[in-house]
Amino acid sequence: MSDPSTPFVGEPALLRTLAAAGLPATGRFLPKGGWVSRVWVGDEYVVRLSNGQFRDSFRHEATVADLLAGSEVPHARHLAHGDGPDGPWSVTERVPGRTLYEAWPEADSHTRQTMIESLGSALRALHRVPVTADLLPPWLADALAGKPWPAFHPPVVNATLQEVEAARRLPGRDSRLLTDVADWIQERLPLFATDVPVLVHGDLHGSNVMVDQGRVTSLIDFAEAVTQPADVELDTILRWCAKAREYPPTPSDQGLDETTLTEVPRWLHGAYPELFEREHLRDRLLFYDMYVELALYAHHPQPDVRQVSQNRITRLLAGHNHLDALAW
Structure with missing residues (x-):
């Protein structure tokens, strides 16, 4: 196993991703861990390879980056994203710090x-x-439509009662508790x-x-x-x-x-x-x-x-x- 603090540019998946993004494989790249992505931090770019758990998450991030362009929100400029033999990938500029x-x-x-x-x-x-x-992130839209849940946040106010019904359809859930929860939610929805x-x-x-x-x-x-x-x-x-x-x-x-x-x-x-x-x-x-x-x-x-x-x-x-x- 390579030392994660050792600079390198020779990782094949990294090289393939840089080539797909039309970027040179030069300079130093340091590998960093993540929950669902492999990450390499370069002198100018940050490269991420997703395990695919979150459908179209990089496309969603690109959409948000377009919204942030020209705003005062501190953010890394999105450079490219796509799908390749190693999975979904994204490249952003490296920011200081x-x-x-x-x-x-x-x-x-x-x-x-x-x-x-x-x-x-x-x-x-x-x-x-x-x-x-x-x-709405595509993976979250899928989850709210009944497909598998890859994550459990952020809150979506108008889908809260929907989660009560999802729990009711499954074995081993406390139906009396869920009735109390549904009433509790109904009382508080006017807050929003x-x-x-x-x-x-x-x-x-x-x-x-x-x-x-x-x-x-x-x-x-x-x-x-x-x-x-x-x-x-x-x-x-x-x-x-x-x-x-x-x-x-x-x-x-x-x-x-x-x-x-x-x-x-x-x-x-x-x-x-x-x-x-x-x-x-x-x-x-x-x-x-x-x-x-x-x-x-x-x-x-x-x-x-x-x-x-x-x-x-x-x-x-x-x-x-x-x-x-x-x-x-």
């Missing part, structure tokens, strides 16, 4: 605050980008009646933010970008703050220590207060969390994960979840 996950442990408190405030400005810019009401959906990233945590010298240089991985209420963004961010160990950059890594993230909600609120100013915000966030847990309960292949979700759904019905541990 490293992930927030990588920079966080050694950063002092002032630098951490500056990075989160910069993230708040980036999110405000993102939520102002004009977008159609029907933007007047929302104006915006472009949300859908999966913002430390591994999907690039930083350099205390500022955000790019939001990355728009495979889950969707048109939803702006505070959907808080669902993942606050979940990351409360359960950071569940958000490692690769399956073999460890997530950050949650105790180092306690100030993040306050710093983000200071930079982007409008994101926190929706009426009944806590109830809305509980609703988003219910969607996530319902999707897991209805679709996850592992019984132990479904059991954990059932327990969390019971707590949500009582008004409790991971937000209880956060000061925000």
Whole structure:
């Protein structure tokens, strides 16, 4: 096995992808791990090869990149994408810096605050980008149509009751619990009646933010970008703050220590207060969390994960979840 810190350009799949993109195979490329992609970070380009789990995710990211062009959103310029013998591939420009996950442990408190405030400005810019009401990742559209679920977020408000019905059709689910959940959802759907959906990233945590010298240089991985209420963004961010160990950059890594993230909600609120100013915000966030847990309960292949979700759904019905541990 090669040392992942060793620069190289000779990986055949990398060479084939660069050739397909019409780019020279010159300079250094460092391999990096990921959950569903092989990644090579070059001097000028970042090359990704997907395992195909998320249908047309790179095409979706290219669509989002077109929306971001000319905006104030820090993002990497999309260069090319396609399908080849090694699977779906994408090439973007390399932006300065490293992930927030990588920079966080050694950063002092002032630098951490500056990075989160910069993230708040980036999110405000993102939520102002004009977008159609029907933007939905193809793989998520498939999942909502009844095909296999490759992932369980971001929340899609108008599909929440649909997840209750999906769970009801499967053996081993608690029908009485699901009846209570359906009533709970019906009571809270009016909270979203007047929302104006915006472009949300859908999966913002430390591994999907690039930083350099205390500022955000790019939001990355728009495979889950969707048109939803702006505070959907808080669902993942606050979940990351409360359960950071569940958000490692690769399956073999460890997530950050949650105790180092306690100030993040306050710093983000200071930079982007409008994101926190929706009426009944806590109830809305509980609703988003219910969607996530319902999707897991209805679709996850592992019984132990479904059991954990059932327990969390019971707590949500009582008004409790991971937000209880956060000061925000």
